[in-house]
Amino acid sequence: DGGITQSPKYLFRKEGQNVTLSCEQNLNHDAMYWYRQDPGQGLRLIYYSQIVNDFQKGDIAEGYSVSREKKESFPLTVTSAQKNPTAFYLCASSIERRTNYGYTFGSGTRLTVV
Amino acid sequence: AQSVTQPDIHITVSEGASLELRCNYSYGATPYLFWYVQSPGQGLQLLLKYFSGDTLVQGIKGFEAEFKRSQSSFNLRKPSVHWSDAAEYFCAVVASGSARQLTFGSGTQLTVLP
Numbered sequence: 001d002g003g004i005t006q007s008p009k010y011l012f013r014k015e016g017q018n019v020t021l022s023c024e025q026n027l028n029h030d031a032m033y034w035y036r037q038d039p040g041q042g043l044r045l046i047y048y049s050q051i052v053n054d055f056q057k058g059d060i061a062e063g064y065s066v067s068r069e070k071k072e073s074f075p076l077t078v079t080s081a082q083k084n085p086t087a088f089y090l091c092a093s094s095i096e097r098r099t100n101y102g103y104t105f106g107s108g109t110r111l112t113v114v
Numbered sequence: 115a116q117s118v119t120q121p122d123i124h125i126t127v128s129e130g131a132s133l134e135l136r137c138n139y140s141y142g143a144t145p146y147l148f149w150y151v152q153s154p155g156q157g158l159q160l161l162l163k164y165f166s167g168d169t170l171v172q173g174i175k176g177f178e179a180e181f182k183r184s185q186s187s188f189n190l191r192k193p194s195v196h197w198s199d200a201a202e203y204f205c206a207v208v209a210s211g212s213a214r215q216l217t218f219g220s221g222t223q224l225t226v227l228p
Contacts, residue, residue, distance in 0.1 A: 043218040
């Protein structure tokens with residue numbers, strides 16, 4: 001079955017450490033997105049990519065970095081510059097030219113600073 | 115800028131009762147509107163979407179929503195709630211511009227009493 005796989009499901013980060021969250025899709029979708037979810041704040045866009053080797057900052061990109069070397073993969077790195085990284089991170093994808101299909105979401109990664 | 119407002123942070127209903135979750139949007143043109151549902155610790159699942167045409171749209175799990183342009187609203191309804199409907203619900207609108215990222219509301223948490 002096609003879908004989006006996020007790993008790991010739970011991740012713990014020490015102060016000053018970079019961590020990378022994985023997002024892989026086999027839907028042949030062009031566009032991919034990273035959202036951060038905090039209680040009571042809904043989803044906030046971190047980065048998005050409409051095509052391989054290209055990506056744009058969203059509303060809260062500071063302290064995060066991404067790459068899009070393959071159509072299927074869009075990893076997110078949470079750097080030490082992100083001062084409050086504890087949150088639930090969601091990856092999504094869409095057929096960019098046909099946004100009427102909406103987004104397909106992964107099951108999320110919960111990141112905790114220890 | 116486009117925005118989505120979900121006025122109710124938390125709603126409690128009894129099983130078998132009817133449900134209406136409110137969503138208001140601010141958008142310069144006819145928007146694409148979506149409702150998603152999220153179970154605890156999971157990703158988001160698309161319930162239904164509106165682009166044009168009939169203003170009453172049917173979705174999965176017995177949900178429906180009505181687009182009212184005059185009120186800038188897209189409220190979600192269900193005639194009879196089941197205990198399994200307890201979850202968080204998000205309204206979303208497609209932002210303008212070529213990037214077409216979804217803008218999400220802050221969510222409404224639904225509790226269902228036995």
